[in-house]
Amino acid sequence: MDIIDPVQTPPDHEQDLFTNMAPVLVQANAGKRLLNLIIDRVAFYAFLYVIGLIWGLVSPGTIGVLEDIAANRIVDMLLTMLLFAIYMGAQEAMFKGKSLGKFITGTRAVYNDGGTINTSTAFTRGISRIVPLEPFSALGTPTYPWHDKWTDTIVIDEKQSRYFGNETQY
Numbered sequence: 001m002d003i004i005d006p007v008q009t010p011p012d013h014e015q016d017l018f019t020n021m022a023p024v025l026v027q028a029n030a031g032k033r034l035l036n037l038i039i040d041r042v043a044f045y046a047f048l049y050v051i052g053l054i055w056g057l058v059s060p061g062t063i064g065v066l067e068d069i070a071a072n073r074i075v076d077m078l079l080t081m082l083l084f085a086i087y088m089g090a091q092e093a094m095f096k097g098k099s100l101g102k103f104i105t106g107t108r109a110v111y112n113d114g115g116t117i118n119t120s121t122a123f124t125r126g127i128s129r130i131v132p133l134e135p136f137s138a139l140g141t142p143t144y145p146w147h148d149k150w151t152d153t154i155v156i157d158e159k160q161s162r163y164f165g166n167e168t169q170y
Contacts, residue, residue, distance in 0.1 A: 023114030026160035028107040030143045033155060036101030037135075043100045044087050048080075081130040089126030093119040097153075106158050109148075114163035121151050 070076050091099040097109035097117045128147035138145035
C-alpha cells in the first residue's frame with residue numbers, strides 16, 4: 001500500500017485497475033487541510049449560535065447561565081474546546097471520516113491502511129484536536145498533525161486515492 005505525498009504527482013491508476021487492487025492513498029494537501037479547518041470552525045460556531053438561539057427561545061430564564069459561562073474566559077474556552085471535540089468526533093463518526101469541510105474539499109479521514117475509521121477513532125481524533133499547540137503540528141509538507149499520528153489515520157484526497165472505504169470500489 002502506498003501513501004503518496006500530495007506534492008508528488010500521483011501514479012496513473014488506470015493501467016493497473018484490475019491487476020493491482022491494493023489501496024493507494026494520496027494524502028490531502030496542506031491547502032485542503034487548512035480549508036477543512038476553516039470551514040469546520042465556521043460551521044461549529046454557527047452551530048453554537050443556533051443552539052444558543054434555540055436555548056433562549058425554549059428557556060429564556062436560563063440565559064444567565066450562558067452569560068456566566070461567557071464571563072469566565074477559562075471555563076468558556078474549555079467548554080468550547082470540549083464541544084468542538086464532540087462536534088468533530090460526531091461528524092466523523094456519522095459520516096465515516098468526513099466533516100462538513102471534508103465533504104466540500106473531497107477529502108476523508110481513513111486508517112493508514114485505507115480502511116474506514118470507526119466511532120472510537122473518530123472521537124479520539126476529535127479529543128486530540130483540543131491538545132494545546134496541536135494545530136501547529138499540522139505545519140510542514142506533507143501535513144501530518146498529531147490527531148492523525150495518534151490515531152493511525154490519514155486524510156486523503158478521495159479523487160486521487162483508491163482505498164477500502166471507497167463506496168465506488170475500483
